[in-house]
Amino acid sequence: MKTIAITGVLGYSGRYVAAEAVRRGWHVVGLTNSAGRLPNPAGYELRPMPWGTSENVLSGVDVLVNTYWVRFSYAGQRGGHAAFSHEQAVRHTLALFESARQAGVGRVVHTSITCPDSESELPYFRGKAELEQALAATGLPHSVLRPAILFGESPQESILINNMAWCLRRLPAVATFGRGEYSLQPIHVQDFAELAMDEASRSEPQRIINATGRETYTFRELWALLARSMGLWRPVLPVPHGVGYLAARVLGSLVGDVMLTRDEIAGLAQNRLAVPGSGGGTRPLSTWLQQHADTLGRAYASELSRRQ
Numbered sequence: 001m002k003t004i005a006i007t008g009v010l011g012y013s014g015r016y017v018a019a020e021a022v023r024r025g026w027h028v029v030g031l032t033n034s035a036g037r038l039p040n041p042a043g044y045e046l047r048p049m050p051w052g053t054s055e056n057v058l059s060g061v062d063v064l065v066n067t068y069w070v071r072f073s074y075a076g077q078r079g080g081h082a083a084f085s086h087e088q089a090v091r092h093t094l095a096l097f098e099s100a101r102q103a104g105v106g107r108v109v110h111t112s113i114t115c116p117d118s119e120s121e122l123p124y125f126r127g128k129a130e131l132e133q134a135l136a137a138t139g140l141p142h143s144v145l146r147p148a149i150l151f152g153e154s155p156q157e158s159i160l161i162n163n164m165a166w167c168l169r170r171l172p173a174v175a176t177f178g179r180g181e182y183s184l185q186p187i188h189v190q191d192f193a194e195l196a197m198d199e200a201s202r203s204e205p206q207r208i209i210n211a212t213g214r215e216t217y218t219f220r221e222l223w224a225l226l227a228r229s230m231g232l233w234r235p236v237l238p239v240p241h242g243v244g245y246l247a248a249r250v251l252g253s254l255v256g257d258v259m260l261t262r263d264e265i266a267g268l269a270q271n272r273l274a275v276p277g278s279g280g281g282t283r284p285l286s287t288w289l290q291q292h293a294d295t296l297g298r299a300y301a302s303e304l305s306r307r308q
Ligand SMILES: NC(=O)c1ccc[n+]([C@@H]2O[C@H](COP(=O)([O-])OP(=O)(O)OC[C@H]3O[C@@H](n4cnc5c(N)ncnc54)[C@H](OP(=O)(O)O)[C@@H]3O)[C@@H](O)[C@H]2O)c1
Pocket: 007, 008, 009, 010, 011, 012, 013, 014, 031, 032, 033, 034, 038, 066, 067, 068, 069, 070, 071, 084, 111, 112, 113, 114, 147, 148, 149, 150, 151, 307
């Protein structure tokens, strides 16, 4: 039986990739910082991430799937959530790639983002571009998956979509940053997991895949689709980016979370969450929304409380 190591195996997409790997007959080793903090109901063999130990945690591993990353940089709070940053996530991921190289891992499937860009002023897209280049430089056979935004299986896991629904349920009106004409191509997390496991078995030296869904919506259309699915109507107001950010900050502080960052708004408005064509997702967002309309947005989904 071949062994696959998966980062984020107790997190969101990594958990779906692991379940798909088991279905396909792989032995799963989870690499995690969160052993003992997060439940491990599937009982995966867990090892620490490579930056926390001197042993090579990837020895004996045939394929590495990496989902590790941080959504935004956060300075932390005394007595509360620990600090984390994109710069640190880049350093950690470089250490992971180096462990894979030293252990002679046969293939790496790495999760990036649509439109990574080494020239970008946005650390998320710049860091992802740096990591794609670093992975290529290891000489390891690899596939890079570039999702735009993930949704499914439950609303609570689909943070952005769920929290848009949460806003629709609670606010008399919602907003787009500017005119809202930039696009998003959400992919179902199970489609993503299947793509990742398809790539795990490939033999080409280097593949880059846009892991996007079959439906594309502008941000404005996404508000309308969500509201329609939930049987609601709300005016959608175009507001300057700064005003939208301020509103997200106020709402975030009310729920003790970082709801949306300035950089995330800029990434959206730069149309970085969409690419031409469709990239392998088969489960449409519109169908999933109909199936989950009753529960969507009933409770806020907190990024920071995932890290407690
Ligand atoms: N979710 C989306 O909509 C989306 C959209 C585009 C691209 N992506 C990309 O897809 C990949 C997986 O996304 P995901 O949503 O499935 O990720 P996730 O489960 O939230 O995070 C993956 C793992 O990264 C570690 N991690 C996350 N936040 C951290 C923090 N603040 N501090 C320390 N460690 C942290 C955790 O490892 P431990 O459990 O070991 O602590 C977590 O299990 C990422 O590379 C992301 O850039 C996601």
